[in-house]
Amino acid sequence: MSSYQNRSLTRGFDVLECIRQSQRPPRMVDIAARVGLHTATTFRLLAVLTEMGYIKRDPEDRYVLDYGLFRLADSTQRARLIRESAKPVLLRLAQELDGTIQLGELHGEDVVIHERIFANSRDRDLREAFKSSPTAAHASAIGKLLLAYRGDKQFLELYRNRSLRSFTKQTITDPLYLQKHFAYMKSKRGCCDFEEAIPGLVSHAAPVFDQEGNVACAIAVSSWTSRINRSTLPQIIPRLRRAADEIGKLLAHRPVVAVGPET
Known part of the structure; x- marks a missing residue:
């Protein structure tokens, strides 16, 4: 693993990978448990990723990947x-x-x-x-x-x-x-x-x-x-x-x- 690892960046990608690999859109508590983060930390990461347009929350409070990642493809x-x-x-x-x-x-x-x-x-x-x-x-x-x-x-x-x-x-x-x-x-x-x-x-x-x-x-x-x-x-x-x-x-x-x- 690189010595230049950034914890926030790594955690953000862990959250995206968790959402991508889930069989159905996960809720915040599910993501926190799977990634191994405190719910407060997970909430902040989800808020930033949502603001950037990489994920979004559906009416059932579940998270899915959003259009921002489409632009990076x-x-x-x-x-x-x-x-x-x-x-x-x-x-x-x-x-x-x-x-x-x-x-x-x-x-x-x-x-x-x-x-x-x-x-x-x-x-x-x-x-x-x-x-x-x-x-x-x-x-x-x-x-x-x-x-x-x-x-x-x-x-x-x-x-x-x-x-x-x-x-x-x-x-x-x-x-x-x-x-x-x-x-x-x-x-x-x-x-x-x-x-x-x-x-x-x-x-x-x-x-x-x-x-x-x-x-x-x-x-x-x-x-x-x-x-x-x-x-x-x-x-x-x-x-x-x-x-x-x-x-x-x-x-x-x-x-x-x-x-x-x-x-």
Whole structure:
């Protein structure tokens, strides 16, 4: 064991491990007994971990792991948790909007799509189009929206004095022009891509907020201009926002790690 052991830190992790390994959410007295701590010490540790968002107390005064640990997960596990939480909502939304639904995150200058759901098997042209779809953030609705929420400072660090790659005649290639629209995107909680990545394809994205008000990811609906255009967007946008809010609530209430013991 390290000579630099910190008792409070060690005890905090012991409490988290106790909660993780319990077959059902434990109460404070259960945790104290299993970890071997005085109930007053256990109470203080639980209060700190709750305040930090790593655990929470349910209506039966039992403790479960909370969203704070979700943010610490590695990118692969985090993507899996997001995808599993969001998929039922995305499937329903694809049928409601008769479009392709995507869920993605921003990694550096690229958009990583964790889930893509097509409304029906007949959309072969859409499937083919997405195979060659660019991942550059500046050319997609999800990417532009997440860049806006990332903030001006980080955006300028990445794109200052650069010309952005053009994928269609509509692609925004001036970073400063794109930056000017960030405040508008955030005020509207959404962003459109009008044929900026793929000719004829339109997308609209909405942010998914976590319980602390930070953007965890974004979802978007995409289709050809015959289905999604300026006349149909007023009906589409409210549904997309409601779905994004629903996913945010599911993420906030999902345990980060299974409560049962490992097998």
